[in-house]
Amino acid sequence: xxxxxxxxxxxxxxxxxxxxxxxxxxxxxxxxxxxxxxxxxxxxxxxxxxxxxxxxxxxxxxxxxxxxxxxxxxxxxxxxxxxxxxxxxxxxxxxxxxxxxxxxxxxxxxxxxxxxxxxxxxxxxxxxxxxxxxxxxxxxxxxxxxxxxxxxxxxxxxxxxxxxxxxxxxxxxxxxxxxxxxxxxxxxxxxxxxxxxxxxxxxxxxxxxxxxxxxxxxxxxxxxxxxxxxxxxxxxxxxxxxxxxxxxxxxxxxxxxxxxxxxxxxxxxxxxxxxxxxxxxxxxxxxxxxxxxxxxxxxxxxxxxxxxxxxxxxxxxxxxxxxxxxxxxxxxxxxxxxxxxxxxxxxxxxxxxxxxxxxxxxxxxxxxxxxxxxxxxxxxxxxxxxxxxxxxxxxxxxxxxxxxxxxxxxxxxxxxxxxxxxxxxxxxxxxxxxxxxxxxxxxxxxxxxxxxxxxxxx
Amino acid sequence: xxxxxxxxxxxxxxxxxxxxxxxxxxxxxxxxxxxxxxxxxxxxxxxxxxxxxxxxxxxxxxxxxxxxxxxxxxxxxxxxxxxxxxxxxxxxxxxxxxxxxxxxxxxxxxxxxxxxxxxxxxxxxxxxxxxxxxxxxxxxxxxxxxxxxxxxxxxxxxxxxxxxxxxxxxxxxxxxxxxxxxxxxxxxxxxxxxxxxxxxxxxxxxxxxxxxxxxxxxxxxxxxxxxxxxxxxxxxxxxxxxxxxxxxxxxxxxxxxxxxxxxxxxxxxxxxxxxxxxxxxxxxxxxxxxxxxxxxxxxxxxxxxxxxxxxxxxxxxxxxxxxxxxxxxxxxxxxxxxxxxxxxxxxxxxxxxxxxxxxxxxxxxxxxxxxxxxxxxxxxxxxxxxxxxxxxxxxxxxxxxxxxxxxxxxxxxxxxxxxxxxxxxxxxxxxxxxxxxxxxxxxxxxxxxxxxxxxxxx
Numbered sequence: 001x002x003x004x005x006x007x008x009x010x011x012x013x014x015x016x017x018x019x020x021x022x023x024x025x026x027x028x029x030x031x032x033x034x035x036x037x038x039x040x041x042x043x044x045x046x047x048x049x050x051x052x053x054x055x056x057x058x059x060x061x062x063x064x065x066x067x068x069x070x071x072x073x074x075x076x077x078x079x080x081x082x083x084x085x086x087x088x089x090x091x092x093x094x095x096x097x098x099x100x101x102x103x104x105x106x107x108x109x110x111x112x113x114x115x116x117x118x119x120x121x122x123x124x125x126x127x128x129x130x131x132x133x134x135x136x137x138x139x140x141x142x143x144x145x146x147x148x149x150x151x152x153x154x155x156x157x158x159x160x161x162x163x164x165x166x167x168x169x170x171x172x173x174x175x176x177x178x179x180x181x182x183x184x185x186x187x188x189x190x191x192x193x194x195x196x197x198x199x200x201x202x203x204x205x206x207x208x209x210x211x212x213x214x215x216x217x218x219x220x221x222x223x224x225x226x227x228x229x230x231x232x233x234x235x236x237x238x239x240x241x242x243x244x245x246x247x248x249x250x251x252x253x254x255x256x257x258x259x260x261x262x263x264x265x266x267x268x269x270x271x272x273x274x275x276x277x278x279x280x281x282x283x284x285x286x287x288x289x290x291x292x293x294x295x296x297x298x299x300x301x302x303x304x305x306x307x308x309x310x311x312x313x314x315x316x317x318x319x320x321x322x323x324x325x326x327x328x329x330x331x332x333x334x335x336x337x338x339x340x341x342x343x344x345x346x347x348x349x350x351x352x353x354x355x356x357x358x359x360x361x362x363x364x365x366x367x368x369x370x371x372x373x374x375x376x377x378x379x380x381x382x383x384x385x386x387x388x389x390x391x392x393x394x395x396x397x398x399x400x401x402x403x404x405x406x407x408x409x410x411x412x413x414x415x416x417x418x419x420x421x422x423x424x425x426x427x428x429x430x431x432x433x434x435x436x437x438x439x440x441x442x443x444x445x446x447x448x449x450x451x452x453x454x455x456x457x458x
Numbered sequence: 459x460x461x462x463x464x465x466x467x468x469x470x471x472x473x474x475x476x477x478x479x480x481x482x483x484x485x486x487x488x489x490x491x492x493x494x495x496x497x498x499x500x501x502x503x504x505x506x507x508x509x510x511x512x513x514x515x516x517x518x519x520x521x522x523x524x525x526x527x528x529x530x531x532x533x534x535x536x537x538x539x540x541x542x543x544x545x546x547x548x549x550x551x552x553x554x555x556x557x558x559x560x561x562x563x564x565x566x567x568x569x570x571x572x573x574x575x576x577x578x579x580x581x582x583x584x585x586x587x588x589x590x591x592x593x594x595x596x597x598x599x600x601x602x603x604x605x606x607x608x609x610x611x612x613x614x615x616x617x618x619x620x621x622x623x624x625x626x627x628x629x630x631x632x633x634x635x636x637x638x639x640x641x642x643x644x645x646x647x648x649x650x651x652x653x654x655x656x657x658x659x660x661x662x663x664x665x666x667x668x669x670x671x672x673x674x675x676x677x678x679x680x681x682x683x684x685x686x687x688x689x690x691x692x693x694x695x696x697x698x699x700x701x702x703x704x705x706x707x708x709x710x711x712x713x714x715x716x717x718x719x720x721x722x723x724x725x726x727x728x729x730x731x732x733x734x735x736x737x738x739x740x741x742x743x744x745x746x747x748x749x750x751x752x753x754x755x756x757x758x759x760x761x762x763x764x765x766x767x768x769x770x771x772x773x774x775x776x777x778x779x780x781x782x783x784x785x786x787x788x789x790x791x792x793x794x795x796x797x798x799x800x801x802x803x804x805x806x807x808x809x810x811x812x813x814x815x816x817x818x819x820x821x822x823x824x825x826x827x828x829x830x831x832x833x834x835x836x837x838x839x840x841x842x843x844x845x846x847x848x849x850x851x852x853x854x855x856x857x858x859x860x861x862x863x864x865x866x867x868x869x870x871x872x873x874x875x876x877x878x879x880x881x882x883x884x885x886x887x888x889x890x891x892x893x894x895x896x897x898x899x900x901x902x903x904x905x906x907x908x909x910x911x912x913x914x915x916x
Contacts (some may be wrong), residue, residue, distance in 0.1 A: 029821060082805070105806040105816075136806075166771025168817070168847075172872050219774050245775040283775060283897035284872065313624025316677050317703040317741065347540070348563040348594075358563075359626070363487060389626075414630050414742065439741035 006203045010196070012099035013133060014142045014186055016075035017046060020066050020097075022088055023079030024049030026057045031103070032079050034150055036060075042148035042155050048073065066091050075099040077139055082106040085135065089121055093128025100125055102134035108192040109136055118194035125195060137191025138167035141174060143184065144210070151175055158183020160295060161211035163201040165190055165219045169284060173215065177288060180428040182295050185210040199227045206234035213239050213294050215287060219246040228272050235277030236458050239451050241290050242278045244269050277454035279447050286443070292433035293444035297408040299452040302382040304328045305445060306375045307354035307438075308368065309387040310361035311414055315354035318385065318412075318438040325446035327383075329353055336378045343370040353381075365394045369401040376405030383445050384409040387438045399430045410445050412438035464661045468654070470557035471591060472600045472644055474532035475504060478524050478555075480546055481537030482507030484515045489561070490537050492608055494518075500606035500613050506531065524549050533557040535597055540564040543593065547579055551586030558583055560592035566650040567594060576652035583653060595649025596625035599632060601642065602668070609633055616641020618753060619669035621659040623648055623677045627742060631673065635746060638886040640753050643668040657685045664692035671697050671752050673745060677704040686730050693735030694916050697909050699748045700736045702727050735912035737905050744901070750891035751902035755866040757910040760840040762786045763903060764833045765812035765896075766826065767845040768819035769872055773812035776843065776870075776896040783904035785841075787811055794836045801828040811839075823852045827859040834863030841903050842867040845896045857888045868903050870896035 021039065025032030032051070036058055039047050048069045049062040056062055063069050066076060066088070076092050078085060078100065085104050092100050102121075107114035118135065125132045133140065141149040144157040153174045160182055164170035167189040174187050185208060188201045198218055205211045214234065221227045231240055273280040279294075281287050305327050309315040319329050332340070332353050340351040344367060348358035355375075357367050368386065375381050384405070388394045390413040402409050411427060411434045427434040435441040479497065483490030490509070494516055497505050506527045507520040514520055521527050524534060524546070534550050536543060536558065543562050550558055560579075565572035576593065583590045591598065599607040602615040611632045618640055622628035625647040632645050643666060646659045656676055663669045672692065679685045689698055731738040737752075739745050763785050767773040777787050790798070790811050798809040802825060806816035813833075815825050826844065833839050842863070846852045848871040860867050869885060869892045885892040893899040 109806075164771070166769075166774075168769035168872070169771035172769075217771065243775060245778050282779065283895050284772065285895040285897070311624075311626035311630070313622070313627035313675065314742065316624075317701060320703050321740065348567075414626070437741050437743040439743070 004203075006200070007207050010131070010200070010204050012074045013101070013131075013140055013188075014147075015145050016099065016147075018048065018071055018073050018075070019044060019046065019147075020048040020050050020063075020069060020073045020076045021079070022050040022066060022076055024051055024054075024057050024062060026054060035077065035079060035103075038148040038150055041152075042146045044146040044148075046071065066095050066097070069095070073097050076101065078102045078104060080104060086117070086121060086124075089124055089132075093124060093130055097130055100130050100132045101137065101139045102132060102191070102194075103137060103139060104134075105136040107135045108194065118192060122195040132195035133188065134191040135194060136167075137189040138171055139189060141170075141184065141187040149174060149187065149189075153184070154178050156183050157185060157210065159210065159212035160184045160215060160291065161205035161208060161213070162187035162215045163190060163198050163205060164188070164217040165193070165198055166217055167191065169217045173217075173284060173287060177291060180288075180292065180425070181431075182291060193222065197222055199223055199230065202227065202234065202240075203230055206230065206238065211238065213291070214241070215291060216240060216242040217287070218242060218244045224272070228276055231276035231278055235454065239294050240276075240278045241281060241287055241294065241447075242273065243281050243283070243287055244273060277451065277458065279451055281447075289435060289440050289444045290447045292428065293408070293410060293448050294451075296428070296431045296433050297410070297448065298406065299455065300382040300408050300445075300449050301452070303449045303453070304330045304380055304382045305385055305442075306332070306378070306381045306383070307385045307387070308357065308371055308375065309354060310357050310359060310365075310368070311387065311389055312356055312358065314387050314412070314414055314438045315356060318387065318442055319354050321439045321442040322385075322446070325442060327442070327446050327449060330380050332378060333380055336374060336380075339374045340371060343367060343374065361394075362389060365391070365397045368394065369397040372398070372401035372409070373404050376407060381407070383407055383449065385438065385441050385445060386411045388413055390414075395426055398427065398432060402430070402432050408445065408448055410435065410441040412436070412441040414438070462661075464658070465665050468589070468658070468662050470532045471559070471589075471598055471646075472605070473603050474557065474605075476506065476529055476531050476533075477502060477504065477605075478506040478508050478521075478527060478531045478534045479537070480508040480524060480534055482509055482512075482515050482520060484512060493535065493537060493561075496606040496608055497604075499610075500604045502604040502606075504529065524553050524555070527553070531555050533559065535559045535561060537561045544575070544579060544582075547582055547590075551582060551588055555588055558588050558590045559595065559597045560590060560649070560652075561595060561597060562592075563594040565593045566652065576650060580653040590653035591646065592649040593652060594625075595647040596629055597647055599628075599642065599645040607632060607645065607647075611642070612636050614641050615643060615668065617668065617670035618642045618673060618749065619663035619666060619671070620645035620673045621648060621656050621663060622646070622675040623651070623656055624675055625649065627675045631675075631742060631745060635749060638746075638750060638883070639889075640749060651680065655680055657681055657688065660685070660692065660698075661688055664688060664696065669696065671749070672699070673749060674698060674700040675745070676700060676702045682730070686734055689734035689736055693912060697752050698734075698736045699739060699745055699752065699905075700731065701739050701741070701745055702731060735909065735916065737909055739905075747893060747898050747902045748905045750886065751866070751868060751906050752909075754886070754889045754891050755868070755906065756864065757913065758840040758866050758903075758907050759910070761907045761911070762788050762838060762840045763843055763900075764790070764836070764839045764841070765843045765845070766815065766829055766833065767812060768815050768817060768823075768826070769845065769847055770814055770816065772845050772870070772872055772896045773814060776845065776900055777812050779897045779900040780843075780904070783900060785900065785904050785907060788838050790836060791838055794832060794838075797832045798829060801825060801832065819852075820847060823849065823855045826852065827855045830856070830859035830867070831862050834865060839865070841865055841907070843896065843899050843903060844869045846871055853884055856885065856890060860888070860890050866903065866906055868893065868899040870894070870899040872896070
């Protein structure tokens with residue numbers, strides 16, 4: 001089998017020198033205006049708005065059709081009404097465009113007639129040497145090339161690649177994670193996939209040297225065999241965090257009307273995902289929780305967690321959760337326990353794992369730092385889960401101690417919802433994942449351990 | 459069996475006419491100061507600080523010992539060091555105190571010696587006609603009597619009763635829920651339970667006419683048979699949301715060092731909880747998620763959910779989640795679909811369940827209102843799960859429409875974390891539970907449906 005050069009093949013979508021925005025608009029409230037604002041904000045250089053009635057949009061010269069543009073056009077983003085899409089594709093092909101992204105909805109997700117149109121669109125594009133992303137998608141976010149999504153994801157490049165069959169999910173995921181200091185290499189909203197599919201983009205992200213972690217939201221996959229084989233290979237070098245939906249009968253109904261995708265049965269998918277080493281999650285919240293752990297922390301050498309807590313209550317339930325998730329909460333060596341006893345006040349504390357530092361930590365959060373360093377050296381422990389009541393002092397102690405250890409560390413803070421947000425930002429920015437509930441921290445660590453084990457076995 | 463009059467028996471703990479704070483202090487950073495501040499802020503009337511060295515604390519006359527107080531004392535809260543506790547109990551008994559709350563830690567959770575001391579404390583109290591809560595607890599929160607916990611829970615009375623073996627959990631739970639508009643009848647931190655146990659307080663809350671919903675955090679239960687029987691009876695009239703921890707070997711180790719409790723095996727407990735109709739949860743976050751649904755919404759007539767969404771992606775995964783949780787996402791009647799089609803724009807929407815209102819809702823959130831009212835009348839639907847992108851208009855539309863229906867409704871908002879908090883407060887205050895992820899909303903609705911089914915069967 002000749003190796004497909006996927007990076008070269010999809011390059012026009014990620015590194016276009018010029019881009020035409022077909023259906024750009026200066027009118028507030030129109031999606032064409034929203035995209036204009038986004039591209040101007042992102043500072044994309046060779047931007048050509050296309051609009052039949054406007055000759056200038058927000059200070060940028062506009063053209064009536066793509067063929068009127070006096071320059072080569074690498075990529076187009078089509079925002080026109082459904083009825084105009086087919087004609088526009090033909091013009092793009094005539095112009096020699098290589099990449100076509102179709103934002104317009106109202107095709108395959110509406111039924112068989114729309115599916116037939118999609119097949120025709122794909123045929124025309126491919127015969128003309130172009131490829132299509134979409135329809136019914138929000139396009140491609142590639143900060144290094146100045147390609148934005150719809151809102152304020154930021155244009156700093158990072159190591160996370162996203163491929164999502166839902167545009168709103170891709171948009172929200174990148175927005176929320178950006179606020180927590182995560183940076184993205186590329187994000188693709190693949191929509192109805194009349195031509196290029198999530199599996200193509202998975203292959204691209206697998207090869208892409210800028211992408212170290214892959215996040216994927218999938219409803220239905222057209223080529224399950226290729227997905228499975230690719231995912232197995234990619235997982236050996238990069239983690240894939242995936243939410244596979246639409247596996248139930250009603251879920252499949254929703255997926256069909258959402259992106260026109262064919263889903264598949266739950267048990268089959270669960271097996272495929274596990275076998276391929278995929279980090280399988282079941283909600284957007286869980287995608288983010290996992291992403292923070294994989295983005296900010298190293299992989300653990302094993303499954304043994306030390307739970308370190310100030311407030312006593314949460315440690316018990318967190319221990320239960322760890323064990324249910326297949327982690328171990330082992331006893332500590334006598335040397336470590338001796339060191340812990342010296343570091344902690346005598347009353348109300350416990351040097352057994354889970355390690356209870358007691359409410360003394362509220363006035364003296366320094367204790368956390370010393371205990372983290374001791375457990376960083378304990379041979380029986382692979383990961384640390386630190387539970388606190390928050391506060392600025394707590395944060396700076398954790399940040400400092402985390403620098404001295406080489407094991408994954410996650411924090412959970414039990415506190416008012418309001419103040420949580422601030423702590424969250426500050427610790428995350430220092431590369432320490434923080435969760436509003438210790439059970440969520442335990443789940444994220446368990447995913448790290450599961451994947452580390454897959455990597456050791458493969 | 460003579461029926462125990464639990465309300466009268468425990469009355470001194472909830473409606474004391476006078477209270478002595480033994481170990482009160484004016485020194486900042488001392489727990490005795492924190493409690494003084496809390497009682498003064500709560501406006502508790504007959505408060506007697508006890509301190510050997512201070513004759514006045516924050517403007518309130520203090521006494522060297524409880525026996526020096528020239529008034530009858532109903533309830534005492536002991537904050538003294540462990541070594542002074544036994545003597546203080548004897549003085550309380552001599553004074554004719556009926557209720558003793560021991561905040562001091564360092565007894566049964568430390569080992570056998572502490573457990574022996576606890577048995578002695580309980581014996582002395584009971585022979586003297588008093589009962590003990592604790593040691594190692596934060597006491598009792600009863601807003602109608604002016605009894606505060608440690609922080610700013612607020613002193614407005616409501617219908618939720620809490621019994622928790624963890625003080626920090628009781629404190630955090632009541633604090634966070636208060637911020638979301640939930641109000642409490644009583645909350646008890648039962649600690650090491652040398653005398654009165656969580657089961658006693660469960661019985662109390664079951665009989666208490668002010669309590670309509672019970673929330674419980676449990677590590678170990680001393681009398682499993684009585685717990686089981688009581689829970690079964692209470693669940694027939696009031697929901698019990700319970701987090702039972704410490705069921706794993708390491709969890710039991712944590713529980714032993716935390717409150718000295720004996721836990722028990724996981725599968726046994728799972729069966730007990732289910733059989734007793736208890737709403738079993740596995741984290742503080744899940745307690746809160748459930749509480750909001752039970753507090754703000756009625757019980758559903760069945761398990762059939764309508765999912766109504768603006769952003770398309772989340773509906774598919776939410777549908778999967780509902781089905782995995784044993785809910786149904788049924789097809790709608792032709793009449794309802796016809797009405798829905800009239801209420802929605804034609805392109806990009808779906809009148810099938812899950813109902814996709816499309817991104818049109820971003821500019822025209824009114825669509826949500828009409829669709830909610832239509833599904834409020836659909837005979838095939840018992841509950842509504844509404845997913846949106848937030849915003850003020852979205853909120854007011856939901857609030858208004860929710861008034862017109864008689865079915866449980868939960869909302870989930872997919873948006874920036876920062877802006878979530880505000881939406882959260884505003885909708886919650888109007889009695890509409892809102893979740894940051896639709897899968898969490900689905901879980902809460904599933905618990906409502908499970909409990910409603912238990913009530914129909916029993």
